[in-house]
Amino acid sequence: MNTSIQPPPVLAECHDISEKIELCENYGIYIKPIARLNITIQLPSNKNAGQTISFPEIVDKLKQLILPDQFIYLRVIKSSLEFIRLEGEVENKSSFKNLLSKLENVTIKLSSYVDVLKVRAAEAKIVYPNRHDWDSFFKDSIIPNDELKPGERADTIHLTDLPCKWFADKKMYSPGTDLMLIKPSEHVLREIFSIFGEIRLIDVPILNNCFTQLRRQPAIEVLTSTGMLNLPTFEAYIQYKDYIGFVKAMDxxxxMKLLHIDDQKNAFTANIRIDFDRTKHLSDREIKKREIDKLKAIEIEKIRNATIEREKERENKQKELTNYKAMLDDSIEDDDDRKAGMDEKSKEQRRREREEARRQKRLAKKQQEEEKKLEQKIALEERKILIAQRKLESMRLLEELFNRVKDKVEQEENEIRQKQIEEEIQKRQAEEADLEQAKKLKMEQEEAELKEKIAKNLEKNKEDDEEIEHFELRKDTVIQSESKSPKQSSHDGVVLPPRSVLLNNPKIQPIQVKPSLYDDEPSNEQKSDGEIDTVNESQNMSASSDHTESAEPHN
Incomplete structure (x- = not known):
């Protein structure tokens, strides 16, 4: 079974621009929704040995099913013994539901299969980062990120497969300029993408001369109605000052895909790739590193150019010496010929020979001087090369030293921060312990006060109980004495108040009356103390009752 999978086209000609959304009308840049679907063809379980499937036949059958609509592209993304899955894209999202209804649950018949094959279709899921992706990337990174520094947070978008011609400055190029020579403009990029927020920095790697050969993306072939076009593409990094601008651009x-309408009203779409910057390309550290690499590349280019120039000079000097030797040989031969035919002019000839000898010496001396100058120049160039190499080495050493110092400072800051956190924790624990101790002392004090109050209340209740018992005892004694002797003479020496007063106020004490001369003295020997008290109380009660009875007739 053929399992070759073709990549999706990046650029395509667009025939319907009804769903365009404007980004920058001055440069003809718009966006358009992507209408992409997945088509699954279920293969029968019973297959014959050596049976094959023709992918072009499947593509033709599917194209016939969706007529009059057309696919922008249709490619196989997965092939197995159970099913074949294809991915396709159409022009408009508005006709997407109608297209799905044409493909869902239909059957097709292939020439290599007896059975019909069932077709299923659904909207394709477009892989695109969301907020959780970039939040978790910067939060869970192994290397710690400083969210206050640009480039180490979610603020940079990375765009790839951008056509150079769409973002070029039209004033810099004529209509007939070769497409491979057109370069994008940072000014155009800034003007287009600043609608989402203020831009802090833009970097286009192919605009850097030192890295043009390394970072240039390959050209993309686009089939148009006028023929095949090769459009070079580029990548760009755009960093926003605020997080809101980054989020607006990503959302x-x-x-969406990019739509461009040129001056002749020809429309093309580009499936550009957009992602947040996962390499910290526009962080301060990476920018410094690229500057150092740029200086290195410039020095290397200077050394290479100096070497090429030195080789050219050496070749030119060699050619001059060769030509001079040839001329000298020719002149010597001519002199020999003239000497053979002119004996009478020997003196003149010797004079010429002496002049030639002197000239040869001068030429030799001049040649030695030129060679010496050339050697000095070569030594000077080698010295310059050595100095440049030492500069590069010193820059590397300084970079490494700064990185180590920075790591050490960060480590010390982390240790100080950790120490401060531990001190704060200890201080908080000590404060909590003091608070617990004060609370405990306060509870003990309140408990002691409560116990003291309870003891006082118990003592008071005990005194009240004793008074009540004493009163009850006195009341019983009075009642008994009244029942035994209702009337007693008052010559016993005790005057009792009325019974009602005595019952209501048990604290009233009987009045002691001195006995008269005519009162009979009681025999203390025959009476006990308890009996004396009982008699006195009964006499007092009787006296009070007599007093009350005597007062009623008077009233």
Whole structure:
């Protein structure tokens, strides 16, 4: 079974621009929703040995099913013994539901299969980062990120497969300029993408001369109605000052592709790739590193140019010496010929020979001087090369030293921060312990006060109980004495108040009356103390009752 999978086209000609959304009308840049679907063809379980499937036949059958609509592209993304999965894209999202209804649950018949094959279709899921992706990337990174520094947070978008011609400055190029020579403009990029927020920095690697050969993306072939076009593409990094601008740009391009309309009203779409910067390309550290690499490349280029120039000078000097030797040989031969035919002019000849000898010496001396100068120049160039190499080495050493110092400072800051956190924890624990101790002392004090109050209340209740018992005892004694002797003479020496007063106020004490001369003295020997008290109380009660009875007739 043929399992070759073709990549999706990046650029395509667009025939319907009804769903365009404007980004920058001055440069003809728009966006358009991506209408992409997945088509699954279920293969029968019973297959014959050596049976094959023709992918072009499947593509033709599917194209016939969706007529009059057309696919922008249709490619196989997965092939197995159970099913074949294809991915396709159409022009408009508005006709997407109608297209799915044409492909869902239909059957097709292939020439290599007896059975019909069932077709299923559904909207394709477009892979695009969301907020959780970039939040977790910067939060869970192995290398710690400083969210206050640009480039080490979610603020940079990375765009690839951008056509150079679409973002070029039209004033810099004529209409007939070769497409491979056209380069994008940072000014155009800034003007287009600044609609989402203020831009802090833009970097286009192919605009850097030192890295043009390394970072240039390959050209993309586009089939148009006028023929095949090769459009070079580039990548760009755009960093926003605020997080809101970054989020707006990412949300705007979600599920979208780029649309360009040129001056002749020809429309093309580009499936550009957009992602947040995962390499910290526009962080301060990476920018410094690229500057150092740029200086290195410039020095290397200077050394290479100096070497080439030195080789050219050496070749030119060698050619001059060779030509001079040839001329000298020719002149010597001519002199020999003239000497053979002119004996009478020997003196003149010797004079010429002496002049030639002197001339040869001068030429030799001049040649030695030129060679010496050339050697000095070569030594000077070698010295310059050595100095440049030492500069590069010193820059590397300084970079490494700065990185180590920075790591050490960060480590010390982390240790100080950790120490401060531990001190704060200890201080908080000590404060909590003091608070617990004060709370415990306060509870003990309140408990002691409560116990003291309870003891006082118990003592008071005990005194009240004793008074009540004493009163009850006195009341019983009075009642008994009244029942035994209702009337007693008052010559016993005790005057009792009325019974009602005595019952209501048990604290009233009987009045002691001195006995008269005519009162009979009681025999203390025959009476006990308890009996004396009982008699006195009864006499007092009787006296009070007599007093009350005597007062009633008077009233």
């Amino acid at each position: 705007t391009f979600r599920g």
